[in-house]
Amino acid sequence: MKKKKTNREFRQHLLVCAGTGCVANHSFEIKEELEKEIIRKGLQDEIQVITTGCQGFCERGPIVIVQPDGIFYQRIKKKEIPRLVEEHLLKGRPVKELMYLPSPKEAPVPRMMDIEFFKHQRLIVLRNRGRLDPENIEEYIGFNGYRALETALTRMTPKQIIEEVKNSGLRGRGGAGFPTGKKWELCRKEPGRTKYIICNGDEGDPGAFMDRSVLEADPHSVIEGMVIGARAIGAHKGFVYVRSEYPLAVKRLRIALQQAREYGLLGDDILGTGFNFDIEVVQGAGAFVCGEETALIASVEGRVGRPRQRPPYPSEKGLWGKPTNINNVETWTNVPMVIQRGAKWFSSIGTKTSKGTKIFSLVGKINNTGLVEVPMGITMREIIYDIGGGILHGKEFKAVQTGGPSGGCIPKTMLDLPIDYESLTRAGSMMGSGGMIVMDEDTCMVDVARYFINFTQEESCGKCPPCRMGTKHMVYILDRITNGDGKESDIELLEKIAENVELSSLCGLGQTAPNPVLTTLRYFHDEYEAHIKEKRCPALVCKNLISYVIDAELCGGCTICAKNCPSDAIAGEPKIVHKIDQEKCTKCGICITVCPPKFNAIKKVSPSIK
């Protein structure tokens, strides 16, 4: 039998991103096509195509990286593959047209590490980003994987592991930022032989997808972190709870678990140390509240995911009443690096109170959408402008929303805020899981507040009245305001309800639900006033407060809008200025998207024309 070539024997490697974003952009077809073309050119013994996990720069998918040159190709289409193979792989001439272009006026950037999006990042959690095949344990081991596990299991006592994690200053990356080492210690100290650990992968915050990416791209790093944690705490059984919307993550995790068992890194007598530990995957079924730890525990037990009163905390009474330690995906993935490189190294990164890095998912009205891992203490401005490349279509920045439905909106005046757990809380928001949704001048902040309250209202489990009814009432008021029926007393009423919900809800979901309302009231008061007093939506979003009109001077009479209008609200003959019948118009917005840019004749106005 012919021996399989090891990685070193190939001249070049093509790394094809197979994260959810790139897969949606047909990266598997790209891979197949690349392989076919390579065989056609007879290069199969020299060049290998590998699928990797998420590269993070999802906006530019599908992504192909050529190593060892480090050339970054983006938005690859099938038809361009023959040329790519011919030019770059055969003739050694990288194809400029397929490279990243910062802006139409600038030159293409060939190397991945020279691209602004990647340049400013510091990778700890995403250390293996896009460089290994997540379905192959050998590659993870090849990049020093499971070294930390070996160290922790053979050369450290559980107490030493906990000390190391404590000294590193690592804090929970799921939201509240509780010190990880301390959490482990609490659970370790609990009496009893049966203890559990859980990895919270129920990444519910809309706009956050780092946990999905890590599970898909580097599942072994999560497993390794969990085994180390289990050893420190004295647990023999662990669970990874993954939300049902992430099928690819579940699949890769299951493969990784099986491989880890085969390699003796999971199961009975791990590495011959006599330590037993195994992990089971549990899938959620679409309930945001299951990200809350007591609800998550209920869900793992096969019950309805309703939170319960704390204390007792899960570290005392968790899964099936036993001491349980819960950390989220990103936290677990930090652990092997803390052990491998030491607490001193880890704590040298970040700010006084927040150590290490944090992954943010930079999304919304931003040029470079994707996942970025940056040291704590970096400013919003650096993330949004240096890494993110600024606002989409050159529009004006308005706010950035962090922390999901529990967080808040941070305005322009705070762009130079260094980001850590404390600074975000002071600003009225929170770290949360790290979603960062950028909003521009076309985003209505009252509508955003309504969106989030509506979200928590729908996801409220209904157990405690302040959350169940308070959020409902807030939705009702915000609906009224965005519909143009707001009363001047509404702002005060909103603040009052918000305070009640915050103070008297049972769990974190309710306690933090008012944050999006309170921060928008604090920083964007004028927008609320415009809606209430002038019946006007300054960002031209709220349907009832706007009208679509055709600018007679700009209209070229091309009839495209009239033909596309689904409600026949536009009257117009060729070459004659068109007009929108406000009675018939449903404000669907199709006309504005189809009006040719050379005319750009359709505008939104507010207040609406009655």
Next chain:
Amino acid sequence: MKKIENILKQHDHRKERIIQILNDIQKIHNYLPKDVLQYVSRRLKLPLSEIYSIATFYAAFSLKPRGKHLVTVCMGTACHVRGAPAVLNRLEDRLGVTSGSTTQDNQFTLKTVNCLGACALAPIVVVDEEYHGQTSVNKVDRLLKTYEKEKN
């Protein structure tokens, strides 16, 4: 029920795996049929009321049959600020149903999801398992037409 028994076996007939079991059943049947739930209740010795409460609490489960095509609109924040509400409105108008329901001819079920974590593709619509990124109101008609065509 043989398939259902297989699913139960895969989960060792463990009551606490009920959410996983329902997930697997839905993969086969496209929804959770009443007789299947009654069967599961008997086999696991789990009250039907409890299964019903789980099936209605979690958004991923449906007690009604779904249409041939499942159209899922992502309503995550990134999608929201990039115009998902308008896309959803257009789909509702075009299909003549509100989110969460099925067209009369059983061709399409329309539903929303909180976030698919594919925010770079916002706003995103998933039909069956195919992702359609960067959609807009005027792409809705074309999108539906490709699936309607299959019918003929």
